[in-house]
Amino acid sequence: MLxxxxxxxxxxxxxxxxxxxxxxxxxxxxxxxxxxxxxxxSAVLLADTIPCVIVExxxxxxxxxxxxxIRHAAVVSCQALxxxxxxxxxxxxxxxxxxxxxxxxxxLGAINCLALSSHFSKTSVSTWSSGTGAAGMVASFAYAxxxxxxxxxxxxxxxxxxxxxxxxxxxxxxxxxxxxxNTIYKCNPINPLTWIVPxxxxxxxxxxxxxxxxxxxxxxxxxxxxxxxxxKKLSLIEKLFVIKSLSNYTIPVILVYFAQYFINQGLTPLIxxxxxxxxxxxxxxQYRWFQVLYQTGTFISRSSVNIIAISMGTLYLMPxxxxxxxxxxxxxxVYFFVPHISIIFCIILFEGIIGGLSYVNSLHRMxxxxxxxxxxxxxxxxxxxxxxxxxxxxFIAIPIRNYICSRQHSSMNGF
Numbered sequence: 001m002l003x004x005x006x007x008x009x010x011x012x013x014x015x016x017x018x019x020x021x022x023x024x025x026x027x028x029x030x031x032x033x034x035x036x037x038x039x040x041x042s043a044v045l046l047a048d049t050i051p052c053v054i055v056e057x058x059x060x061x062x063x064x065x066x067x068x069x070i071r072h073a074a075v076v077s078c079q080a081l082x083x084x085x086x087x088x089x090x091x092x093x094x095x096x097x098x099x100x101x102x103x104x105x106x107x108l109g110a111i112n113c114l115a116l117s118s119h120f121s122k123t124s125v126s127t128w129s130s131g132t133g134a135a136g137m138v139a140s141f142a143y144a145x146x147x148x149x150x151x152x153x154x155x156x157x158x159x160x161x162x163x164x165x166x167x168x169x170x171x172x173x174x175x176x177x178x179x180x181x182n183t184i185y186k187c188n189p190i191n192p193l194t195w196i197v198p199x200x201x202x203x204x205x206x207x208x209x210x211x212x213x214x215x216x217x218x219x220x221x222x223x224x225x226x227x228x229x230x231x232k233k234l235s236l237i238e239k240l241f242v243i244k245s246l247s248n249y250t251i252p253v254i255l256v257y258f259a260q261y262f263i264n265q266g267l268t269p270l271i272x273x274x275x276x277x278x279x280x281x282x283x284x285x286q287y288r289w290f291q292v293l294y295q296t297g298t299f300i301s302r303s304s305v306n307i308i309a310i311s312m313g314t315l316y317l318m319p320x321x322x323x324x325x326x327x328x329x330x331x332x333x334v335y336f337f338v339p340h341i342s343i344i345f346c347i348i349l350f351e352g353i354i355g356g357l358s359y360v361n362s363l364h365r366m367x368x369x370x371x372x373x374x375x376x377x378x379x380x381x382x383x384x385x386x387x388x389x390x391x392x393x394x395f396i397a398i399p400i401r402n403y404i405c406s407r408q409h410s411s412m413n414g415f
Contacts, residue, residue, distance in 0.1 A: 036405035055107030056384035078105030079167035087160035115380040129360040133302030136295035144288035250385035255319035257389030266397025297352020
C-alpha cells in the first residue's frame with residue numbers, strides 16, 4: 001500500500017485511468033518547476049497507520065481471549081478486502097478505505113504473530129523479524145516491477161488483484177504448514193462454546209489448552225529442553241506497568257520510525273531527478289524504487305541479529321543517525337543539490353538498515369529479559385512503538401511537506 005501511495009494519490013486524484021500508459025510514467029527531460037501533488041502521500045501513510053496503532057494499543061488487553069485461529073481468519077479477511085477495494089476503487093476516498101482494511105490486518109497480524117512467537121524458542125523473534133523484512137522487500141519490489149513501464153508494465157489495478165495471492169499464502173502458512181505446539185489453545189469451528197479462550201478461575205478448562213509459554217532450560221547434562229510456563233493473569237494496572245517497563249527499548253524505536261517515515265512519505269515524493277540524472281525513471285517510478293531500497297535495507301538489518309547484536313548504547317544512537325538522514329534529505333528536497341539519484345538510493349538503503357537494526361534488536365532484547373509468564377502480553381504490545389512513531393511522522397509530514405513544496409517553487413523561480 002505504501003509502495004502504491006504515489007499511484008493512489010497522483011492517478012486517482014486527477015481522475016486518470018489506472019493504466020501504466022500515462023504521463024506520470026514519463027521521466028522529466030528537464031526539471032524547471034516543482035511537481036507537488038495536491039494531496040500528500042502522507043494521507044495514505046495515516047490511513048495505513050492510525051487504524052494499525054489503534055489495534056496495536058487496544059487489542060493486547062483483550063486479545064488473549066480470542067483463539068489464534070479466529071485472529072488469523074480476521075487478518076486474512078482484511079488483507080483480501082484491502083486489495084479488492086483498492087483495485088476497484090473509483091476515487092481516493094474509497095482507496096483510502098481499502099488502505100484502512102490493510103492497516104487493521106497489518107496491526108492485528110503483527111501483534112498476533114509476536115504473541116504467537118512466545119510459544120516457540122527465542123530464535124522465533126529473529127526469524128519473524130527477518131520474515132517481515134523480506135515481506136517488505138519482496139512486496140515493494142513486486143509492485144515496482146509489475147507497474148514499471150520498462151518491466152511488466154501492468155496497471156496498479158491488475159497488480160493489486162495479483163497481490164491476492166498474499167492472503168491465500170498467509171492462510172496456507174498457518175492452517176497447512178505451521179506445526180502448532182500443544183501450548184496453543186485450539187477452538188472447534190463448529191462449536192461456538194470453544195470460541196473464547198478460558199482464562200479465569202470461575203471457568204472450567206483443561207490446563208493443556210491454556211495460554212502457556214515455552215521456556216528453554218538446560219538440564220544437568222547440558223541438554224536444552226522446553227518446558228511450559230502458564231501465562232500470568234495480569235490486571236489492567238499490571239499490564240500498564242509492563243508496558244512502562246519496556247520504555248528503554250520502545251522509545252528509541254519510536255524516534256527511529258518517526259524520522260524514517262517522515263523521510264519515506266513526507267520527503268521521498270518531493271525528491272526526483274530528470275532523465276539523465278535519474279536512470280531515465282519517471283517521478284512515480286523513482287518513488288517506487290525508493291521504497292524498494294528502503295525495504296531492502298530493512299530486510300538486511302532485520303536478518304542480522306543472530307550474527308551481530310548491537311549494544312544498548314548503539315540502540316540509542318540509531319535515532320540520532322536517522323534524524324541526520326531526515327535533515328539532509330529535507331534540505332535536498334528544497335534545494336535539489338544532490339547531483340544524481342544513486343546518492344539518494346544509498347541514503348535510503350542506509351535509512352532502512354538503521355530502522356531494521358533498531359526494531360529487531362529491541363525485540364530481541366525484550367524476548368531475553370521479559371519474564372516467561374508475561375512474555376506473550378509484553379511481545380504483543382511491542383510492535384505498537386514502531387506504529388506510534390509512524391503515526392506521529394504522518395501528522396508532522398503533511399504541513400512540512402506543504403511548506404517544502406512552497407519553498408521548491410521559490411527555489412526554482414530563483415534559478
